[in-house]
Amino acid sequence: MKDSFATFHPIVNFIYFVVILLFSMIFMHPVFQVLALISAITYSIMLKGNSAIKFNLLYMSPLLLIMALMNPAFNHEGRTILFYLNNGNPITLESILFGVAAACMFVTIIIWFSCYNIVMTSDKFIYLFGKVLPALSLILSMVLRFVPRYVAQIKVISNAQKCVGRDISQGNILQRARNGITILSIMTTWALENAIETADSMKSRGYGLPNRTSFSIFRFDSRDRVVLMIMMGLTIMVVIGGAMGENTIRFFPSIRMVAMTPLSVVVYFAYFVLCMIPVIINVVEGMKWKSIQSKM
Amino acid sequence: MSDKQVAGKRLSRRTLLAAVLILIVIPATMMLGIFVLNDRKYYFISLLIVLYTMIPFAMVFEKRKPQARELIVIAVLTAIAVAGRGAFFMLPQFKPVVAIVIIAGVSLGAEAGFLVGAVTGFVSNFFFGQGPWTPWQMFCFGFIGFVAGILFEKGLLKKTKLSLCVFGGLATLLIYGGIINIGSLMMFTSQFSWQALLATYISGFWFDMVHAIATVVFLYFISQPMIEKLDRIKMKYGLIEK
Numbered sequence: 140m141k142d143s144f145a146t147f148h149p150i151v152n153f154i155y156f157v158v159i160l161l162f163s164m165i166f167m168h169p170v171f172q173v174l175a176l177i178s179a180i181t182y183s184i185m186l187k188g189n190s191a192i193k194f195n196l197l198y199m200s201p202l203l204l205i206m207a208l209m210n211p212a213f214n215h216e217g218r219t220i221l222f223y224l225n226n227g228n229p230i231t232l233e234s235i236l237f238g239v240a241a242a243c244m245f246v247t248i249i250i251w252f253s254c255y256n257i258v259m260t261s262d263k264f265i266y267l268f269g270k271v272l273p274a275l276s277l278i279l280s281m282v283l284r285f286v287p288r289y290v291a292q293i294k295v296i297s298n299a300q301k302c303v304g305r306d307i308s309q310g311n312i313l314q315r316a317r318n319g320i321t322i323l324s325i326m327t328t329w330a331l332e333n334a335i336e337t338a339d340s341m342k343s344r345g346y347g348l349p350n351r352t353s354f355s356i357f358r359f360d361s362r363d364r365v366v367l368m369i370m371m372g373l374t375i376m377v378v379i380g381g382a383m384g385e386n387t388i389r390f391f392p393s394i395r396m397v398a399m400t401p402l403s404v405v406v407y408f409a410y411f412v413l414c415m416i417p418v419i420i421n422v423v424e425g426m427k428w429k430s431i432q433s434k435m
Numbered sequence: 436m437s438d439k440q441v442a443g444k445r446l447s448r449r450t451l452l453a454a455v456l457i458l459i460v461i462p463a464t465m466m467l468g469i470f471v472l473n474d475r476k477y478y479f480i481s482l483l484i485v486l487y488t489m490i491p492f493a494m495v496f497e498k499r500k501p502q503a504r505e506l507i508v509i510a511v512l513t514a515i516a517v518a519g520r521g522a523f524f525m526l527p528q529f530k531p532v533v534a535i536v537i538i539a540g541v542s543l544g545a546e547a548g549f550l551v552g553a554v555t556g557f558v559s560n561f562f563f564g565q566g567p568w569t570p571w572q573m574f575c576f577g578f579i580g581f582v583a584g585i586l587f588e589k590g591l592l593k594k595t596k597l598s599l600c601v602f603g604g605l606a607t608l609l610i611y612g613g614i615i616n617i618g619s620l621m622m623f624t625s626q627f628s629w630q631a632l633l634a635t636y637i638s639g640f641w642f643d644m645v646h647a648i649a650t651v652v653f654l655y656f657i658s659q660p661m662i663e664k665l666d667r668i669k670m671k672y673g674l675i676e677k
Binding site: 164214248272274278285320331332341346347 | 479482497500503504510514517554565628661665
């Protein structure tokens with residue numbers, strides 16, 4: 140399935156991920172964590188289908204378990220002592236729960252990043268930072284271009300070497316290794332010479348002169364504005380909720396958090412909608428598509 | 436004369452920026468962590484500090500409007516490092532990245548070393564997957580490149596095989612291993628304790644050791660030809676010589 144959220148303007152995608160990642164790193168309140176984890180899993184399944192389910196089950200759940208167990212082994216703070224280890228260190232309920240919370244936070248962040256990797260492709264990143272960091276963005280895009288190019292060039296060199304019996308598939312193991320090094324050496328020389336040629340060509344076409352425009356394929360239109368405004372509004376609500384202590388939790392020496400009130404339900408809801416924005420967009424888009432499809 | 440003034444200005448601007456970051460922004464971030472976030476968000480705070488340390492390099496580099504030739508040589512070395520990391524994907528930790536970063540630092544200078552390292556960390560994760568570890572890797576690679584450049588300028592590091600291999604092994608083991616393990620501890624536990632740090636160092640020791648050995652092996656085989664090629668290009672086209 141095509142992801143509609145990824146078709147929005149890169150700035151919308153980027154702000155969404157920055158806000159979500161920051162919130163996921165800061166909030167340890169169980170309700171917030173569960174909401175973020177559910178949204179992250181839903182979105183990752185939407186983006187990657189079965190492979191996301193496999194990834195989450197196969198890697199993320201054991202990771203969660205190990206990390207949850209690791210914390211109480213090192214952390215002995217907390218009031219409710221459950222039992223003592225052989226070396227006399229106490230295992231406390233608080234440290235176990237803190238371990239679970241920290242593990243949950245880490246897993247959520249990893250899953251969010253797996254979504255980020257699909258949505259924020261390198262061209263979007265370069266587009267966003269091209270104005271702020273022009274030279275570094277140029278390096279970035281050149282590197283991304285060079286890698287596949289070098290792989291192709293290595294094949295060319297290796298084929299040429301094969302004609303004179305000096306490929307990595309020819310000779311005994313020592314010769315093969317030596318041939319491999321020669322091929323890499325040829326490659327490096329070619330890459331450097333070629334680079335200077337590219338640079339001179341860039342210069343002669345006016346790189347670095349003032350008043351030059353850059354090509355961009357992205358347009359900021361009204362739907363981007365609407366989504367951005369909604370995101371801002373929800374973020375402000377969550378931040379206000381955070382300032383009022385709705386989403387903080389104290390683990391040590393004893394667990395304490397603010398009692399649930401109607402206001403906290405509002406903050407939870409705002410956070411949930413914020414996390415679910417891409418999923419909601421995808422669902423709405425899917426419904427729109429269904430309704431305009433011809434029903435002949 | 437005017438060149439010298441520009442250089443002086445540049446240096447002072449970087450120093451000023453670094454001073455502002457170190458003296459004001461980093462302590463303010465720590466205060467934020469202690470008072471607003473109840474001192475439990477080590478990962479978040481340490482991540483911010485790692486990002487701050489990279490800002491002055493990026494700003495200075497952008498400010499001086501580098502030439503196309505300089506940009507592209509950095510891009511080539513980065514691409515080689517990224518491709519090298521990709522080529523050895525089946526051997527965990529056995530990667531040529533640190534070796535290439537050190538070569539870049541030695542032959543192109545400390546700043547170029549930092550950039551090659553940091554950009555390699557960033558770009559290679561487009562192929563391997565971005566994550567909370569990206570800024571740490573960027574910082575570690577960049578820092579090693581920077582240190583290699585500085586030591587070479589001061590004459591403490593030579594372009595000989597022995598000198599480079601010794602430096603490469605130690606830098607990978609102590610700088611990369613030393614910093615990246617703190618990063619992974621912060622990521623995993625968000626609860627700092629010295630025993631946990633020690634445990635992380637011990638459990639990560641063999642990984643760091645393999646990484647260090649890889650750096651030494653790669654430096655042994657590729658350092659001389661690579662440096663020779665870079666020197667040749669620099670001489671042939673008159674690059675980055677002040």
